[in-house]
Amino acid sequence: xGSILEAMRGALSLIASGDATLAGIVLLSLKVSLSAVFxxxxxxxxxxxxxxxxxxPGRRALIVxxxxxxxLPPVVVGLVVYLLLSRAGPLGPLGLLFTPPAxxxxxxxxxxxxxxxxxxxxxxxxxxxxxxxxRSLGAEGMRAALTIVWDIRYSLLTAVLAGLGRACAEVGxxxxxxxxxxxxxxxxxxxxxxxxSKGDLPLALSLGIVLILLVLLLNAGAYFIKExxxxxxx
Amino acid sequence: xxxxxxxxxxxxxxxxxxxxAQERFITVSSTTSTxxxxxxxxxxxxxxxxxxxxxxxxxxxxxxxxxxGRRGDADVVFVHARPLEEKxxxxxxxxxxxxxxxxxxxxxxxxxxxxxxxxTRDIVAALQKIKAAQVPFVSRGDKSGTHFAELALWKEAGxxxxxDKGAWYxxxxxxxxxxxxxxxxxxxxxxxxxxxxxxFKNRADLAIAVEGDRRLFNQYGVMLVNPAKHPQVKxxxxxxxxxxxxSPEGQKAIADFKIGGEQLFFPNARK
Numbered sequence: 001x002g003s004i005l006e007a008m009r010g011a012l013s014l015i016a017s018g019d020a021t022l023a024g025i026v027l028l029s030l031k032v033s034l035s036a037v038f039x040x041x042x043x044x045x046x047x048x049x050x051x052x053x054x055x056x057p058g059r060r061a062l063i064v065x066x067x068x069x070x071x072l073p074p075v076v077v078g079l080v081v082y083l084l085l086s087r088a089g090p091l092g093p094l095g096l097l098f099t100p101p102a103x104x105x106x107x108x109x110x111x112x113x114x115x116x117x118x119x120x121x122x123x124x125x126x127x128x129x130x131x132x133x134x135r136s137l138g139a140e141g142m143r144a145a146l147t148i149v150w151d152i153r154y155s156l157l158t159a160v161l162a163g164l165g166r167a168c169a170e171v172g173x174x175x176x177x178x179x180x181x182x183x184x185x186x187x188x189x190x191x192x193x194x195x196x197s198k199g200d201l202p203l204a205l206s207l208g209i210v211l212i213l214l215v216l217l218l219n220a221g222a223y224f225i226k227e228x229x230x231x232x233x234x
Numbered sequence: 235x236x237x238x239x240x241x242x243x244x245x246x247x248x249x250x251x252x253x254x255a256q257e258r259f260i261t262v263s264s265t266t267s268t269x270x271x272x273x274x275x276x277x278x279x280x281x282x283x284x285x286x287x288x289x290x291x292x293x294x295x296x297x298x299x300x301x302x303g304r305r306g307d308a309d310v311v312f313v314h315a316r317p318l319e320e321k322x323x324x325x326x327x328x329x330x331x332x333x334x335x336x337x338x339x340x341x342x343x344x345x346x347x348x349x350x351x352x353x354t355r356d357i358v359a360a361l362q363k364i365k366a367a368q369v370p371f372v373s374r375g376d377k378s379g380t381h382f383a384e385l386a387l388w389k390e391a392g393x394x395x396x397x398d399k400g401a402w403y404x405x406x407x408x409x410x411x412x413x414x415x416x417x418x419x420x421x422x423x424x425x426x427x428x429x430x431x432x433x434f435k436n437r438a439d440l441a442i443a444v445e446g447d448r449r450l451f452n453q454y455g456v457m458l459v460n461p462a463k464h465p466q467v468k469x470x471x472x473x474x475x476x477x478x479x480x481s482p483e484g485q486k487a488i489a490d491f492k493i494g495g496e497q498l499f500f501p502n503a504r505k
Contacts, residue, residue, distance in 0.1 A: 087306035087466060095466065097307050098261060098292060179292035181261075182275075197411030198270050199418075199436030 003202065010206030011213070021183075026214065029187040032100055032174070033167035036107035041160050044112050048119030048159075049145035053127050066120065069113035074106075074172030081106040081177050098179040103187070106173040111163035118159035119149070126152050157226055161219060168215050188214070259288035260471045263300075263308035265379060266409045268454070269293030271429035271498055276491045281478050287471050295378030295409060303327055303457070306464030309472035312479075314427075314454045315379035327464075328457035332480050335488050335499040339383055339450040340431060342414070343423040343443035351423075357447040358391040365393055368402040370422035374413050375405035379452070384425045387449065414440075427452055429498045454499070456480070479503075 014022060051062060083089050085097040085105070096102045126148045134144045149156065171189035178185030180194060188211045195204035268274055269291055278289045292302060296313040303311040304327045311328065313319060322328045341360055343352065348369045351360040364371050374381040388395040395403065406416050410430040417424040418438035426434075431442070444450075458476050461467040478484045485501035492498065 087464060089305075092306070098290065179261075179290075181290045181292060184290050194270075196415065197266065197409055199411060199415060199434040201415075201436050 003205070007202055007205035007209055010202055011209035014206055014210055015213075022210075024183065025186055025188060025191055026210070028100065028185075029168065029189075029211075029214070032103045032187060033107060033164060035104045036111060036167045037160060037164045039104070039108045040112040040115050040163055043108075044115035044159075044163075045119050045149055045156065046142075046146070047112075048116040049123045049149045050142060051116075052120045052123035053141065053145040053148070063117075063120065066113055066117045070117050072110055072113060074110055074170040075176065077106055077110045078173035078176030081109065081173065085177065097177065098181060098185060100178070100185060102177040103174045103185060106177045107167045107170070110170060110173055111166050114166055115159050115163040118162060119156055122152055122155050122159065123148050154226055154230055157222060161222055164218065165215060168211070168218075257288055258286055258471065259290055260309040260468050260475060261290045261292065261307070262310045262312055262475070263292045263294065263298075263302040264312040265296050265299060265314060266293050266411065267314070267380075267427045267430050268312060270411055271433045272493065273429065273488070273491055273499060277479075277484075277487055280487050281475060281484070284478070284483075285471075285474055287474060289475065295374075295376045296380075296382070297377030300327075303459045306459065306466065308459055309468045310456060310458055310475055312454065312456045313379060314452055315382050316453055316455065318379075318382065319455045319457065323457060326462075327460055329460050331455045331457050332476060332503060334454045334456050334479055334503055335485075335501045336451060336453045337428050337499050338445065339380065339425055339452050340428050340442050341423060341444035342417065342426050342431060342440050344421040345439050345441050346421075347443065349423065352441075352443045354444055355446045357387055357444050357449055360444045361387060361391045361393065364402075364423055365391075365398065368400060370420050371403050372413055372417040372420065372422045372424040373403060373405045374410065374425075375407045376409065378409070380410060380425060380427055383452065387425070390449065432493045432496060432498060453502075 051059065051066070081102065082097065084091050085094065085102050086092055087097070096105070123145060127145075130148065134147065139147055169189065171193050174185070174187060175190045175193060178187070178190065180186050180190040186194075188207065192204050192207045192211070195207060264274070270293065274289075274291050278291070282288055292299070292308065294302070296315045296318065299308075299311055299313050300318055300322050302308045303322065304325075311319075311322070312334070319328070319331050323331050341351070341357060343349065349360070349364045349367045351363050354360055373384060385395065399405075404416070404420065404422065406413050408416065410426060411434065413424060414426060414430070414434050415436055416422070418436055418440055421439055423443065456476050456479055458469070458472045459467045461469040480503035485503055488499050488501045489497065
């Protein structure tokens, strides 16, 4: 218990010190994870909605697969992206390995199924409720799906936040494709792993608390924006 | 828009944002010992100040560091496992291997010293005693330079560790730091490089048990990844780094690196 209190004090003094290196690491974490959330959301919402409102053979299997992929192990995603982006791999000529964009790619793949699966469920629930109404208005297929997505956008925020949480928290994928290079691809989670390796457990724990505070702040921000928007636009 | 188009534009976007930053840099794959001991933090700014070339270090175990080189994902490899390095060059992945510096391995163990080896110098005898006493021993088990050195020492002690290991031999498959954390938690013996140990903070009840044996010598080597095999290797900048590390200036910078007044690495490049 003492060491946790100690770590909290350490976390506060880390924040108060305004250390430039730490600020850079925090900023990169935000950049990478928010980019991944952006791309994943862009792809996952239409995908989830399409699966929710269309009927085709193998649909159930696809849903099960999508749900299962929510549990993709980060280290496996990291390894696959590593092999794809490596100079010896098919996308090697892009020269992306050990750069922040490689980390964005890995995290996007990691969280896409989370957002898509949660979106699929939410849209399907709403679809059951509104199907008749939408059909009578002449909205079919993808048009109807996107109408629902827009209608339940505030609920879908939680799906996006689940993706964000996963992106901010994972270390397995980014450490492999980013390489944890000082000043280039070092983010919060890889820094924590590194400090743990060095046996500096108090510093590692303090950094962990900083990360948790950061995620808390992001979620609080999202919540208040949602509240404000709901009040304004209904 | 088809899924393929979406994917394509996604990669294009990511690629463009990466291409924006055009810096002069090389990528060096190296070991955790050189990074975590703080050597690179001391060394690299001096090289960058002289040449304007940034050095990006990916610090992993020697086995993985060589593999990164083998795939052409690094420009220079800086590791410590001579037989593996020579194989790397022989396979044509490295241009030429240069010896850079050495430090030594040390046997770390609990202060209570259940195997009664503390203060001795004979590492082979110490390992035999640990095996005889069946006291906990943590192995890296990750194909790192230190892991290979450990395996060679067991062999020299006449112990076939793959066959003779029991519950006392704990193969953790981790880097040096995490393995030391495990050893601290289990109060176990462990072979470590001196650099990582000196900068390691979570020592708990562990201390140096055996040191100073000639067989604990730990040589580091540096190689340019072969541009003939991997055309994207930054040949000039990579070679500049290799040349600088083995130059009198680079060698002096290595000797100057100290933690608590203790020198960690001893330069020994051949003139």
